[in-house]
Amino acid sequence: MDKNELADSDRRYIWHPYTQMKDCENAPPIPIARAKGVKLYDPDGNFYYDTISSWWCNVHGHGHPAMIKAIKEQLDSLEHVLFAGFTHAPAVELAERLIGITPPDLTKVFFSDNGSTAVETALKMAFQYWKNTGIKGREKFLSLDMAYHGDTAGAMSVSGVNLFNSMFKPLFFPAYKAPTPYCYRCPVSKDRDTCSIDCLTRAEDILKRHSKEIAAIIIEPLLLGAGGMIVYPAAYLKGIRELSRKYDVLLIADEVATGFGRTGSMFACEHAGIQPDLMCVSKGITSGYLPLGATLATDRIYDAFYADHAELKTFYHGHTYTANPLACSAAVASIDLFKKEDTLSNAARINTRMRSFLRDISDLPIVGDTRDIGVVGAIELVRDKRTKEPFSMEQRTGFEVYRRALENNLILRPLGDVIYFFLPLCVTDPELEDIFGRAEKVLRSI
Numbered sequence: 001m002d003k004n005e006l007a008d009s010d011r012r013y014i015w016h017p018y019t020q021m022k023d024c025e026n027a028p029p030i031p032i033a034r035a036k037g038v039k040l041y042d043p044d045g046n047f048y049y050d051t052i053s054s055w056w057c058n059v060h061g062h063g064h065p066a067m068i069k070a071i072k073e074q075l076d077s078l079e080h081v082l083f084a085g086f087t088h089a090p091a092v093e094l095a096e097r098l099i100g101i102t103p104p105d106l107t108k109v110f111f112s113d114n115g116s117t118a119v120e121t122a123l124k125m126a127f128q129y130w131k132n133t134g135i136k137g138r139e140k141f142l143s144l145d146m147a148y149h150g151d152t153a154g155a156m157s158v159s160g161v162n163l164f165n166s167m168f169k170p171l172f173f174p175a176y177k178a179p180t181p182y183c184y185r186c187p188v189s190k191d192r193d194t195c196s197i198d199c200l201t202r203a204e205d206i207l208k209r210h211s212k213e214i215a216a217i218i219i220e221p222l223l224l225g226a227g228g229m230i231v232y233p234a235a236y237l238k239g240i241r242e243l244s245r246k247y248d249v250l251l252i253a254d255e256v257a258t259g260f261g262r263t264g265s266m267f268a269c270e271h272a273g274i275q276p277d278l279m280c281v282s283k284g285i286t287s288g289y290l291p292l293g294a295t296l297a298t299d300r301i302y303d304a305f306y307a308d309h310a311e312l313k314t315f316y317h318g319h320t321y322t323a324n325p326l327a328c329s330a331a332v333a334s335i336d337l338f339k340k341e342d343t344l345s346n347a348a349r350i351n352t353r354m355r356s357f358l359r360d361i362s363d364l365p366i367v368g369d370t371r372d373i374g375v376v377g378a379i380e381l382v383r384d385k386r387t388k389e390p391f392s393m394e395q396r397t398g399f400e401v402y403r404r405a406l407e408n409n410l411i412l413r414p415l416g417d418v419i420y421f422f423l424p425l426c427v428t429d430p431e432l433e434d435i436f437g438r439a440e441k442v443l444r445s446i
């Protein structure tokens with residue numbers, strides 16, 4: 001299929017995610033024919049830096065020989081089998097590895113096939129945990145008001161209400177929302193010098209009044225991704241874990257975006273030294289090669305479901321592609337690469353270069369805030385630097401940066417007016433120089 005046929009057929013048959021299809025009349029989707037390392041290539045050989053790791057998935061780079069080999073070898077023996085009543089080596093090997101690299105209290109792995117299903121699984125496990133232990137009334141959740149946990153109904157219910165999901169609000173189940181520790185726009189009017197994590201008291205106020213109704217707190221550790229790449233202090237996460245213990249509420253860590261090295265440690269929970277009751281992983285688990293999700297649970301949770309069949313404590317939940325063998329093999333290969341290539345050590349190198357770039361552009365009048373953690377760096381664009389007044393929606397400033405960045409071979413897909421980098425851990429120093437040089441040129445042109 002040549003480039004023009006592809007564009008025509010795309011327009012005729014495809015409905016893309018998060019896309020107003022009418023916009024495609026002027027800006028059709030860019031066809032990608034192949035990819036290597038941190039670069040995507042169109043059919044004419046033009047390249048784009050995959051600066052957001054293909055929606056935060058890619059870790060080791062595109063076309064990594066070890067990843068390709070693992071998937072091909074698995075394909076020769078078993079592509080898929082149902083996972084109720086059957087098992088297979090790739091799933092068992094992966095579960096062993098996951099248990100080996102996640103916080104030690106997590107001892108069991110429940111597979112699914114994407115981030116939202118990993119979250120739905122955790123929410124339902126937490127909900128049923130209290131039923132199985134005979135404690136009544138624990139039917140609600142507590143989350144942050146700018147969180148993003150996915151697009152399925154349960155995941156939306158514990159996410160912030162925003163432009164994307166407000167339409168579906170009548171479908172949401174009840175969840176209490178605590179203010180996000182959004183340091184640039186502090187919910188308790190402190191600044192970074194005077195901060196003593198006072199915003200935590202707002203979460204505690206909710207727990208004081210409602211803990212007997214709450215099954216679990218769900219939180220993105222240290223980095224709220226789609227909410228605007230908001231980086232918050234480890235002390236807040238530590239405080240949330242302490243509160244969850246004090247009020248005997250379960251804690252779900254949603255590491256779908258942060259897991260697998262993105263924040264500089266394998267999992268973001270490590271920065272705060274906390275152990276959640278449930279942990280959701282996806283995205284980077286296969287380094288972006290195949291879809292897979294997993295929810296990890298502690299013995300406390302697992303044991304509450306372990307009973308004679310007649311006690312009706314079974315977890316009746318599952319997805320057709322649960323623990324797909326090809327995806328599990330990709331995940332095993334990806335985790336092994338972390339060791340073989342000392343992948344994690346790249347995060348500090350990338351972060352140092354990113355910080356120097358963020359410092360260089362921080363004086364621009366449209367740059368309100370810069371924030372970073374590990375391979376993630378964000379720039380919040382504002383109309384007025386002094387008052388922090390945002391640009392109006394109609395100005396579509398973030399989108400304008402995206403458009404100009406594409407002309408400069410960068411994919412800076414914005415979150416509103418937050419421009420961000422979510423780099424794969426394989427990016428080299430010369431590539432970083434080139435990427436940040438191009439990004440600076442784009443930002444200075446706005």
Ligand SMILES: Cc1ncc(COP(=O)(O)O)c(C=O)c1O
Pocket residue numbers: 114115116117119148149150151220225226254255256257258282283
């Ligand atoms: C923290 C977090 N949780 C859950 C999800 C949902 O994952 P998926 O898009 O694979 O359903 C995302 C996706 O961006 C995410 O960032």
